Amino acid sequence: MLIVGELINASRKAIGEAIKAQDVEYIQKVAKDEFEAGANYIDVNAGIFVGKEPEYLQWLVKLVQEVVDCPCCLDSPDPKAIEAALSVHKGTPMINSISLEKERYDALLPVIAGTDLKVVALCMSDDGMPETMDARLKIAEKLIGGLVKNNVPIENIYVDPLVQPLSVNSSFAVEFINSVEAIMTQFKGVHTMCGLSNISYGLPVRKFMNQAFAIMAIAKGLDGLIINPLDKMMMASLVTAEALAGRDNFCVNYLKAFRNKQFDFLG
Amino acid sequence: MLIVGELINASRKAIGEAIKAQDVEYIQKVAKDEFEAGANYIDVNAGIFVGKEPEYLQWLVKLVQEVVDCPCCLDSPDPKAIEAALSVHKGTPMINSISLEKERYDALLPVIAGTDLKVVALCMSDDGMPETMDARLKIAEKLIGGLVKNNVPIENIYVDPLVQPLSVNSSFAVEFINSVEAIMTQFKGVHTMCGLSNISYGLPVRKFMNQAFAIMAIAKGLDGLIINPLDKMMMASLVTAEALAGRDNFCVNYLKAFRNKQFDFLG
Numbered sequence: 001m002l003i004v005g006e007l008i009n010a011s012r013k014a015i016g017e018a019i020k021a022q023d024v025e026y027i028q029k030v031a032k033d034e035f036e037a038g039a040n041y042i043d044v045n046a047g048i049f050v051g052k053e054p055e056y057l058q059w060l061v062k063l064v065q066e067v068v069d070c071p072c073c074l075d076s077p078d079p080k081a082i083e084a085a086l087s088v089h090k091g092t093p094m095i096n097s098i099s100l101e102k103e104r105y106d107a108l109l110p111v112i113a114g115t116d117l118k119v120v121a122l123c124m125s126d127d128g129m130p131e132t133m134d135a136r137l138k139i140a141e142k143l144i145g146g147l148v149k150n151n152v153p154i155e156n157i158y159v160d161p162l163v164q165p166l167s168v169n170s171s172f173a174v175e176f177i178n179s180v181e182a183i184m185t186q187f188k189g190v191h192t193m194c195g196l197s198n199i200s201y202g203l204p205v206r207k208f209m210n211q212a213f214a215i216m217a218i219a220k221g222l223d224g225l226i227i228n229p230l231d232k233m234m235m236a237s238l239v240t241a242e243a244l245a246g247r248d249n250f251c252v253n254y255l256k257a258f259r260n261k262q263f264d265f266l267g
Numbered sequence: 268m269l270i271v272g273e274l275i276n277a278s279r280k281a282i283g284e285a286i287k288a289q290d291v292e293y294i295q296k297v298a299k300d301e302f303e304a305g306a307n308y309i310d311v312n313a314g315i316f317v318g319k320e321p322e323y324l325q326w327l328v329k330l331v332q333e334v335v336d337c338p339c340c341l342d343s344p345d346p347k348a349i350e351a352a353l354s355v356h357k358g359t360p361m362i363n364s365i366s367l368e369k370e371r372y373d374a375l376l377p378v379i380a381g382t383d384l385k386v387v388a389l390c391m392s393d394d395g396m397p398e399t400m401d402a403r404l405k406i407a408e409k410l411i412g413g414l415v416k417n418n419v420p421i422e423n424i425y426v427d428p429l430v431q432p433l434s435v436n437s438s439f440a441v442e443f444i445n446s447v448e449a450i451m452t453q454f455k456g457v458h459t460m461c462g463l464s465n466i467s468y469g470l471p472v473r474k475f476m477n478q479a480f481a482i483m484a485i486a487k488g489l490d491g492l493i494i495n496p497l498d499k500m501m502m503a504s505l506v507t508a509e510a511l512a513g514r515d516n517f518c519v520n521y522l523k524a525f526r527n528k529q530f531d532f533l534g
Binding site: 166167170171173174177199203204205208209212213215216217218219220236237240241243244245246248249250251254255258263266 | 433437472476480503513517530
């Protein structure tokens with residue numbers, strides 16, 4: 001399971017303020033916390049700073065990689081911001097994200113083509129957000145096809161089928177998890193990943209629902225998540241779901257998590 | 268989701284002693300608690316009392332139905348015990364369980380054939396416990412075929428694919444949940460159900476794992492469970508998983524559970 005730590009995102013108030021104030025210490029503390037809690041990539045996003053996004057995204061990458069030995073997930077639709085970040089990034093980052101929206105696709109494809117970058121391929125097109133499994137599959141097929149044709153290995157592609165709120169339509173969770181299963185089955189070697197919080201938008205007890213949704217998606221084959229790795233219950237759920245999904249031989253990681261007291265929050 | 272309350276089982280020490288002591292009050296309290304917590308059927312099991320099982324099972328059914336307006340799940344492989352219980356049962360009970368083991372199958376089929384009884388069809392044969400999805404499917408096909416041929420409507424059949432411990436084989440949870448999906452897809456109208464606790468046998472943090480496993484199985488189509496309905500976290504997980512599985516229009520039950528403070532244990 002690939003875990004992307006989602007916290008260093010300018011749309012979160014504390015991070016937005018820290019970026020504005022150039023608060024190195026705070027950003028680096030969050031990066032360290034995420035890494036120590038199990039993040040494989042640290043997402044960096046400076047999207048709210050129009051005009052300054054390239055500069056700030058580059059700054060974030062530098063700060064993060066000064067304190068953790070971990071690649072970043074460069075969270076921007078803007079090729080200028082991505083390129084500024086890439087110019088200082090050590091190792092192989094993940095680009096978050098390309099989509100089938102023409103402007104975004106055309107702008108990001110040249111940056112990604114022929115590289116060994118990991119890339120999130122978001123199931124969104126100029127026709128809007130897909131609601132059904134079929135609509136998602138059509139977009140996924142075009143995105144995967146286009147990327148592979150442009151020499152991006154399928155193993156480097158993380159399709160994000162796009163989570164939509166259950167409060168809007170009672171079938172949105174099922175359509176999503178069935179999309180995960182279909183994508184993982186039909187495109188051998190590809191990965192799937194997503195953020196979770198949209199699923200519970202407008203509903204109470206959101207963290208609990210997000211976590212159940214993650215477990216269900218893992219049952220269907222999801223192998224990547226953009227989450228808050230400091231959420232102890234979420235991380236315990238993931239290590240448990242991974243064991244149940246047959247991805248943890250002899251439950252080694254599950255037992256290690258138990259020994260490391262990662263279930264102690266249960267009391 | 269059909270919920271069978273598992274607590275009135277003689278193999279649990281307090282219940283075994285209560286049956287022996289003919290402690291009406293205790294048994295009836297447990298039945299009431301299970302019903303109020305959301306059980307649709309109350310499982311009754313007197314299996315440890317060799318020779319006295321028919322008498323005790325009948326007694327349990329009477330006691331339970333004196334205090335709750337709810338059918339029982341008659342938990343015995345012995346047709347004599349089942350028939351004794353049936354003779355006093357009000358409404359339509361569930362028989363738990365027939366299997367493909369020849370002796371058990373031949374003994375229970377005449378009791379069930381041509382009735383409107385609900386029946387748990389356990390994926391077990393004289394060849395032992397199935398380990399793979401394919402082995403489970405073969406048994407399920409024979410059980411469903413045999414029951415339907417004997418005029419048991421497919422809608423009354425709850426196939427139990429048989430949970431086996433993850434500690435024994437890291438693929439046992441996946442084989443189980445994939446069996447659920449295959450059975451629900453291939454035999455339209457049939458149900459699937461199971462108990463959970465075997466999955467975590469030999470591992471720590473069992474309740475948490477059982478619950479994640481339940482959520483995964485529901486993602487794959489499971490629509491029945493034999494559980495302890497007094498387990499608040501389990502019940503909260505089920506109402507959440509049901510909403511995510513698209514079985515709760517407009518999240519009515521989820522929101523009702525929230526208003527009824529069923530998530531308050533989360534703090």
